[in-house]
Amino acid sequence: MIRVLVFRLRRRRAVSTMIGGVIVLCLLLTALGTMVFETQQYTQYQQTVNRVAQYRNQQLSEDLVAISPGITVVNSTVSGWSTSTSKCGISGSGITEYNCYTATISNLGTVGVQITRIYINSTGTAGSGCSSPNPQPCIINPTSSIQAYAFQEASEFLNPGEANHQVVLALPTGVALPDPNPAFPQNSIVIATSRGNVFSFQWPFQASVFGQSQSAFSSGNMKVAYYASSSGGFDSKNEPGPVADGSGGTVGTGYCHNEIAQPYPAAAGYAEELTGISGVTDTDKAGHTGVLWFVNPWITGGNYGAKALIVCSSSSSCTSAVLYSGTTLYMYVVIINTGSTAYAPTAGTLDLTWYGSNHFDGYLLGVYYNGAFYATAPLIPPGAFYYAIFQIVVPNGWVFINNPPWTVQTGSPSVMFWGAASITNAYIESSNSQSSENQNFFSGTILVSGLWIRYEATSGACN
Amino acid sequence: MMIGITLSLGAILVAWAGQSYGVFSGGSQVFFQQRGQALQESFVIEAAFFVKSSSTLNIFVRNVGAIQVGVVAIYVNGTSISGTNLQSGGSLCSLYSSSSNNWLGVQVVCEYGLTVSQGDGVVTGGAICSGLAWCSGSIFYIVVASGRGNQVAFTARGP
Numbered sequence: 001m002i003r004v005l006v007f008r009l010r011r012r013r014a015v016s017t018m019i020g021g022v023i024v025l026c027l028l029l030t031a032l033g034t035m036v037f038e039t040q041q042y043t044q045y046q047q048t049v050n051r052v053a054q055y056r057n058q059q060l061s062e063d064l065v066a067i068s069p070g071i072t073v074v075n076s077t078v079s080g081w082s083t084s085t086s087k088c089g090i091s092g093s094g095i096t097e098y099n100c101y102t103a104t105i106s107n108l109g110t111v112g113v114q115i116t117r118i119y120i121n122s123t124g125t126a127g128s129g130c131s132s133p134n135p136q137p138c139i140i141n142p143t144s145s146i147q148a149y150a151f152q153e154a155s156e157f158l159n160p161g162e163a164n165h166q167v168v169l170a171l172p173t174g175v176a177l178p179d180p181n182p183a184f185p186q187n188s189i190v191i192a193t194s195r196g197n198v199f200s201f202q203w204p205f206q207a208s209v210f211g212q213s214q215s216a217f218s219s220g221n222m223k224v225a226y227y228a229s230s231s232g233g234f235d236s237k238n239e240p241g242p243v244a245d246g247s248g249g250t251v252g253t254g255y256c257h258n259e260i261a262q263p264y265p266a267a268a269g270y271a272e273e274l275t276g277i278s279g280v281t282d283t284d285k286a287g288h289t290g291v292l293w294f295v296n297p298w299i300t301g302g303n304y305g306a307k308a309l310i311v312c313s314s315s316s317s318c319t320s321a322v323l324y325s326g327t328t329l330y331m332y333v334v335i336i337n338t339g340s341t342a343y344a345p346t347a348g349t350l351d352l353t354w355y356g357s358n359h360f361d362g363y364l365l366g367v368y369y370n371g372a373f374y375a376t377a378p379l380i381p382p383g384a385f386y387y388a389i390f391q392i393v394v395p396n397g398w399v400f401i402n403n404p405p406w407t408v409q410t411g412s413p414s415v416m417f418w419g420a421a422s423i424t425n426a427y428i429e430s431s432n433s434q435s436s437e438n439q440n441f442f443s444g445t446i447l448v449s450g451l452w453i454r455y456e457a458t459s460g461a462c463n
Numbered sequence: 464m465m466i467g468i469t470l471s472l473g474a475i476l477v478a479w480a481g482q483s484y485g486v487f488s489g490g491s492q493v494f495f496q497q498r499g500q501a502l503q504e505s506f507v508i509e510a511a512f513f514v515k516s517s518s519t520l521n522i523f524v525r526n527v528g529a530i531q532v533g534v535v536a537i538y539v540n541g542t543s544i545s546g547t548n549l550q551s552g553g554s555l556c557s558l559y560s561s562s563s564n565n566w567l568g569v570q571v572v573c574e575y576g577l578t579v580s581q582g583d584g585v586v587t588g589g590a591i592c593s594g595l596a597w598c599s600g601s602i603f604y605i606v607v608a609s610g611r612g613n614q615v616a617f618t619a620r621g622p
Contacts, residue, residue, distance in 0.1 A: 015466055016465055016466060016469045019466065019469050019470060019473060020469060020473070022473075023473035023476060023477060026473075026477050027476065027477060027480050030477070030480055030481055030484050031480075031484065033484075034484040034487065034488050037488050037492075038488065038491055041488075041491055041492055041495045042495065044495065044499070045495040045498060045499050048499040048502055048503060049502060051503075051529075052502045052503060052505075055505070055529075059527075116525070116570065116572070117509070117523075117525075117572065119510050119512075119523075121512065132514075132515065132516060136512065136514065137510070137512050190509075190510055192509040192510065192523075192525065192572075194527060194570060195527055196505065196506070196507035196509065196525060196527035197507075198507075198509050198510070
């Protein structure tokens with residue numbers, strides 16, 4: 001009897017144990033399933049985290065910089081964008097004209113970048129550029145066809161490391177970005193990318209003087225003057241177009257420039273009249289003495305006249321190049337004191353170079369500051385600008401053979417040369433200088449774009 | 464009877480454990496889903512401009528993330544911008560509401576017009592004018608918040 005009871009009890013215990021085992025197994029399986037599910041969830045989450053981390057890395061890897069001169073004006077049709085009825089800087093019957101600019105940008109980052117929008121905010125004179133009453137800021141979006149407040153859609157992508165990428169943007173003709181002379185930045189350009197980064201630059205550029213905090217060289221602002229100290233030489237006073245006092249000439253009357261003259265300080269693109277220059281005896285109609293007419297370093301006219309500023313004896317090499325008898329060449333560059341202390345520029349030189357060779361030498365004649373010429377410069381306070389006027393020497397035996405390039409013209413003159421000249425090895429020495437290390441070098445920072453000086457083997461042109 | 468008791472207790476235990484695991488799994492799923500969405504959400508204030516003629520501070524918010532964003536609040540110097548302080552009409556956007564369902568799509572930029580009164584004087588050193596007054600030099604600390612709990616900040620100085 002007892003045996004039977006024990007046996008039955010053992011059987012039931014075994015059944016209970018089995019049931020308990022099954023229950024525990026169920027619990028374990030449920031727990032395992034939950035763990036697997038959790039692991040899957042966590043893995044998915046971790047994948048998202050990794051994806052976002054990668055995205056953040058890409059965001060951090062974007063790096064766009066504007067390349068000097070930052071922005072240039074476009075006066076032509078734009079490949080793939082302008083149509084026959086809408087063009088940049090070109091007016092005509094049935095043509096919608098736009099003010100177009102090219103922004104030059106380099107991608108220094110390690111990822112490709114998509115520009116999604118450009119904002120331009122202008123300061124300065126009211127109504128100029130992207131300032132009130134014009135839209136402020138100008139919001140420029142990518143488009144496939146040219147329209148106002150748009151940039152070329154095809155140029156919105158930059159490859160990693162891509163240099164000098166050009167983005168053409170169009171504004172209405174009533175919105176011209178201010179480009180003051182001297183070059184004070186008056187436009188803030190903000191470039192927004194698809195990853196949410198924002199890169200900005202100011203235009204016009206203000207380049208820095210190497211290694212000095214005392215002053216800065218303002219690029220893109222220089223003009224040239226030439227003055228006849230004796231009969232038979234040539235004067236740039238005849239270069240500007242019709243001016244208020246009637247002293248200028250016209251292209252039609254045989255002059256190379258046709259810029260309108262303005263007194264100091266003239267805006268960019270105008271001929272500029274500086275007075276009171278020591279050693280210059282010209283007098284204008286207002287009675288100002290010592291007048292030099294500074295014109296922009298390019299020639300807008302065609303094949304006029306029969307004289308030349310520089311005379312050479314050969315059509316392929318200028319072995320006896322001289323300025324025309326009695327003519328002196330001047331050039332000024334704009335210097336801005338961006339330092340914290342005042343200083344007086346006391347000396348300076350520059351080389352004007354074409355294609356790395358064939359340079360002219362210039363030395364600092366004086367400065368033009370606040371409307372007056374100073375052979376001995378006053379202290380220039382921080383934030384102020386002045387013109388450093390250099391006198392250029394064209395040496396006898398100046399040689400060029402296809403460098404800078406020259407071309408044969410029909411008629412007279414027979415040959416002219418042109419090119420992008422750069423100022424090299426230039427410096428301004430200041431009153432604060434105690435040794436040569438305090439000289440403010442600005443070598444290699446400027447291009448004289450499109451400088452045309454006519455040349456003729458026999459008789460000259462372009463008075 | 465023992466077997467019955469065992470079975471009952473087992474069933475209760477399994478049901479309880481299953482429910483607990485289910486709640487835990489469901490909760491964690493929601494957590495990971497929401498965290499994942501919040502992580503994928505990314506937006507920036509890419510520009511801010513003061514417009515004197517309309518006494519407006521315009522900010523441009525771009526969605527640079529992988530999913531759409533609901534901008535639910537904008538704060539300027541700690542003050543929530545809503546009602547008349549947030550301008551509407553034209554190309555301006557409004558805050559997200561479930562009724563209007565106005566999500567900010569991927570790569571879409573939205574312009575919000577914040578009304579700022581033009582105050583007198585000049586302030587320096589990172590000071591602010593009273594409230595939302597715009598003085599020259601005054602600082603505007605702008606925060607844009609999304610429904611998923613993300614926020615971006617932008618500091619603008621009155622010109």
